[in-house]
Amino acid sequence: MTLTALDVGAPMQPIRALVDSPEQGVLAVIVNIEGPSYRPLGAMMAVFKDKRRVGSLSSGCVEADIALHALEALANGRPKTVHYGRGSSYRDIQLPCGGGMSVLLIPAPDLSVLRDICECHAARKVLTLRIHTDTGALSLIGDTEAAVEEATFVLQINPELRFYVFGKGPEASTFASLVQTMGHAILLLSPDNETLEAAMRVGCNTQHLTNRSFPPDLSVDAYTAIILFFHDHDWEPPILAQALETPAFYIGAQGSRRARDIRLDELRNMGVLETSLERLVGPVGIIPSARDAGTLAVSVLAEVLATFDAKPVGSPKTG
Missing domain, CATH: 3.40.50.720 (NAD(P)-binding Rossmann-like Domain)
Known part of the structure; x- marks a missing residue:
């Protein structure tokens, strides 16, 4: 289990895009980082069927490949984790920072939870989002110290500046x-x-x-x-x-x-x-x-x- 805090409402643009879109999409989340990284742990990106992307997870070096994996996850309906950089099997895709990162792809994420996130964020409430990394299930928890199961990623989303x-x-x-x-x-x-x-x-x-x-x-x-x-x-x-x-x-x-x-x-x-x-x-x-x-x-x-x-x-x- 990992707990991190994001400021400045960093994940909200991709989340809002998924809520507002008439078509299903994929929520991509950085769930692990090794060494230096362009984006923080918990950064998000939304990917849609037409390959439209909202948000970014790097300086532009992996987004196109993430979109391909995201569409595959959307087609088969199963979450998927892909690794880039240090220790990755994708040797032709390098991260300029020299680090490594893991990205969880969640096809058709639960829109009711995403709507709740948007409403709470608009009210400037601190949120704690729990993501089950095996199933892609999303839930909000009231206490950042709450006990969680294995195979979960917990993200604190703070009000924007x-x-x-x-x-x-x-x-x-x-x-x-x-x-x-x-x-x-x-x-x-x-x-x-x-x-x-x-x-x-x-x-x-x-x-x-x-x-x-x-x-x-x-x-x-x-x-x-x-x-x-x-x-x-x-x-x-x-x-x-x-x-x-x-x-x-x-x-x-x-x-x-x-x-x-x-x-x-x-x-x-x-x-x-x-x-x-x-x-x-x-x-x-x-x-x-x-x-x-x-x-x-x-x-x-x-x-x-x-x-x-x-x-x-x-x-x-x-x-």
Whole structure:
């Protein structure tokens, strides 16, 4: 039995494709890795009769062969595991990373379970999916520590990364546009119509801020990042004081070291505890003193993604 954790909703695109397709398909899952690998344990791909593929399991070196095996499994209705790279009998197919991986092919996976996964994921719930590697049977279990039988693969699917961006001006709209382009969930909140309109032009969800406070209807979980881009720093303390009461994994605000120190003093005067202030990132970004909106956006996004990847959301276990 193997247990792993996947962030950023990695398996959801193939799962949704299988749920939405009028024809049956095959769910391909990486169930074992030896050495380096391009994709993580638990990565998924969907394959359909017309050889259409959704998702990827490598850098492109094995997907076509996986599709052939998937169609064979779909035709005979039996799950199949294929091995590539290190220790594989397919010597003409090499993995550039030098490692090895095993891919389980599940023909016509249980759509009722896949629909439940989609519904729970939309509600931002942590899911634990159990796959019987011999039969391809799927089931959801409520406890990641639940006992399972032999010949099973257990996968934790976490909510996707979500951004709440507060601010005004090109820094806020440029960052929101970059995050939107990357495909992450984002809501831009601003008191400025021009900032909101710039974000809406690239498809961002937006909300007009009418006062200096954190909207009470915002749902925040441990997979949420909150970033502030204000030049008028008077907006920051009341928003940050409330943001620091949430379980967001990243909370940061634009500004110089001097602006950061003033911000911290104002939050202390508001009664915010030092343990909460330690969570506040500032100056934000991995590039010191980034001065143009584009560089700042890339710098901050890189920092958020690195922080998210380092989150202790689970660790591989074997048994």
